[in-house]
Structures are given as C-alpha cells and as structure tokens.
Amino acid sequence: TTRSLFLLPGDGIGPEAMTEVRKLIAHMNEVEEARFSIDEGLVGGSAYDSHGQAISDDDMKKAMAADAVLFGAVGGPKWDGVPYEVRPEAGLLRLRKDMALFANLRPAICYPALADSSSLKPDVVEGLDILIVRELTGGVYFGEPKEIIDLGNGQKRGIDTQVYDTFEIERISGVAFELARTRSNKVCSMEKRNVMKSGVLWNEVVTATHKEKFSDVELTHMLADAGGMQLVRWPKQFDVIVTDNLFGDMLSDVAAMLTGSLGMLPSASLGAPDSLTGKRKALYEPVHGSAPDIAGQGIANPIAMIASFAMCLRYSFNDIETADRVEKAISNVLDQGLRTGDIMSDGCTKVSTSQMGDAIVKA
Numbered sequence: 001t002t003r004s005l006f007l008l009p010g011d012g013i014g015p016e017a018m019t020e021v022r023k024l025i026a027h028m029n030e031v032e033e034a035r036f037s038i039d040e041g042l043v044g045g046s047a048y049d050s051h052g053q054a055i056s057d058d059d060m061k062k063a064m065a066a067d068a069v070l071f072g073a074v075g076g077p078k079w080d081g082v083p084y085e086v087r088p089e090a091g092l093l094r095l096r097k098d099m100a101l102f103a104n105l106r107p108a109i110c111y112p113a114l115a116d117s118s119s120l121k122p123d124v125v126e127g128l129d130i131l132i133v134r135e136l137t138g139g140v141y142f143g144e145p146k147e148i149i150d151l152g153n154g155q156k157r158g159i160d161t162q163v164y165d166t167f168e169i170e171r172i173s174g175v176a177f178e179l180a181r182t183r184s185n186k187v188c189s190m191e192k193r194n195v196m197k198s199g200v201l202w203n204e205v206v207t208a209t210h211k212e213k214f215s216d217v218e219l220t221h222m223l224a225d226a227g228g229m230q231l232v233r234w235p236k237q238f239d240v241i242v243t244d245n246l247f248g249d250m251l252s253d254v255a256a257m258l259t260g261s262l263g264m265l266p267s268a269s270l271g272a273p274d275s276l277t278g279k280r281k282a283l284y285e286p287v288h289g290s291a292p293d294i295a296g297q298g299i300a301n302p303i304a305m306i307a308s309f310a311m312c313l314r315y316s317f318n319d320i321e322t323a324d325r326v327e328k329a330i331s332n333v334l335d336q337g338l339r340t341g342d343i344m345s346d347g348c349t350k351v352s353t354s355q356m357g358d359a360i361v362k363a
C-alpha cells in the first residue's frame, strides 16, 4: 500500500531540513517495500509571499486528506510587518485547529554520543528515553473568559481560564496509556490537584481511565512542580508523562534541554482516530523554528526533521522496525563523530546539512 505524505517545508531552515527527509524517502522508495507518495505545499511566510495567506484552503484540504503531514518551520524577520491574521504562525495554528491535533508528543532521547553535551551530568542523561504527552487544544490557553478588563480605578485585570472537560482528559490519557504499552509501560500523570479544581478532575479522570481500560500499565501521579524538579534530578525514572497544555509546554521545554541542541528534537501532534478507518490525523515537526540566523547557509542540523519523520513511521504507519532503523542510523552517524555546527565538539568532524543527511541515509 502507498503511504501519502504532505510536505510543508515552510521558511528559513525548514526547506533545507526537509530536503534531507526527501532524500531518505527517495531512498526508501527505491530499496524498501514501503512506498511513499509525496505532495508538497506552502506554509508560513513563503505561502504569504505567494498568495497572501499563511496557508491556502487548497493546501489545507491536502493536509486533511494525507496520511500524515511533515512540517518544517515558519517565520522570520522578513514577515514581521504582515497583518496578524496572515502572519506565518497562523498557518501552523490553522493546521493544528482544523486537524484537531489534541495530543502533542515530545520525546526526550539522549543519544550516547551526545551525553556529554547535556546541561546535566552524563550519567543522569545517558540512555534517557522519555516521552511527554501534552494536551494541546484545551486548558488555560483556550478557556473562556480570556480578556483584559478595565477596572476603572487605574487598574486592569488580566483573565485566563483553565477549563478541562472529562472527554478531553480521557482522550489524552488514553493516548498516553496506549503509547506506554509500546514502550516501558509506565505513565506518570502531572497536575496541581492541591490548588486547582481542574487538577482534581484531571487526577480523577486519569485514574478512572486507567482502571477501566489500561490497568496493565503502571500509573503514578505527581504534582507538576515536583515533576519539574524530578525531571532535572533523575529523568530516567520516567517513561511517559501525561500533562495539560500549560504544564506540558513548560515541562517539555525543560525535558528538551536534558538532551542538548534544539536541532535534535522531533515532535508529533495527533488527532482523534477516524470513526471509519481508525486512522489518526497527524503532523510531525521539529521543535526548532526557522533559524533565520543560519538559514540559507547549508549548516542547519537536519536531525530534528529526520527524527520527526521517524516518529511519523512509528505513529502514523505503525512501522516500528523502520522507525527504529532511522533512529539507529542517527545514533550511528553521531557515534562516527559527524556533527553539524550546533552540536560540534572537540575531536568531531564538522559537516554540512546535506552531508549529515547523506550520512544518515547511508547508515
């Protein structure tokens, strides 16, 4: 069967990183049983330059119809002055919203060769492999009321509202439990039930979901602030962490820094399974942005983008074997001492974006 991919390279280093993924896909189409069909569209500043929107309706349709979307990065100083509704980020926000991508998966994997470049001691991170599952479409970033009101006495009041309904907590914890079953079978749920009503409900619903459908998975609970501390103290105690939008935003950035450069970090955003086919809508993207400071020089690290494609193989196509092989290839190339500038260290060989991509394809 053919697997359809929709590529949205975007701006800055997005297209440079995507070129390396295209090489890998071309190689797989040649030598593997897997067959990928590729279509490509415009998003962000490059879409704005071409037709005045951050993503066109036509490209949105293609994104919705594809088995998976691979997204590069958007933005850059060139588009600082464009109207708010069509700014580059609006393209990504529309994709997340229209595809209803409620589950954001951020792995933090420490490749052995890079254990020395973490902000933590090598023995704390070596072999680290955790997955943060963040709720992406609810919580305090979207809850109403959301406003600044004038109190009239020279004072204003800024209001954001944290809201979670049972179904939202059920579906995100369901994703976390399912993923845990494919890993080390452990989930830690993080909230602040000691001071937040939404935290009390979160804890209750995760516990009930676990009891009903996933009692084979080991479940623990932690207050989110203590969780942040534990992530830095001894991250290897975790397997899958499930948490809300706000805490997940912060905890995943903390976890990211355990493993080194932004140029290494992939992510996935998943929607609900289709009622007929059971297939989830999904978008895969590196955590980094368009890096205008190094764009166009051929020196960006393509690993985050390639590792995002590995996540696509794993989660959209259930092709665990090939996903493992791509990740192993990344690891091997790092073991050989090949480094782009952002992860360069003494005694290693500095390579360009395209040399790194070639080496990974070869490996």
Ligand code: NAI
Pocket: 013, 072, 073, 074, 075, 076, 077, 092, 262, 263, 264, 285, 287, 288, 289, 290, 291, 292, 293, 294, 299, 300, 301, 302, 304, 342
């Ligand atoms: P950034 O992630 O683009 O860059 C931060 C720093 O990390 C820069 O020094 C950059 O050179 C370096 N870096 C990032 N990825 C790298 C890679 N693959 N290889 C080597 N070095 C890498 O974040 P920044 O500078 O805050 O934002 C730049 C633009 O990207 C802005 O317009 C921002 O809005 C946009 N952005 C877009 C995102 C997306 O498309 N999802 C996410 C974050 C930022």
Ligand code: MG
Pocket: 249, 250, 253
């Ligand atoms: Mg963030």
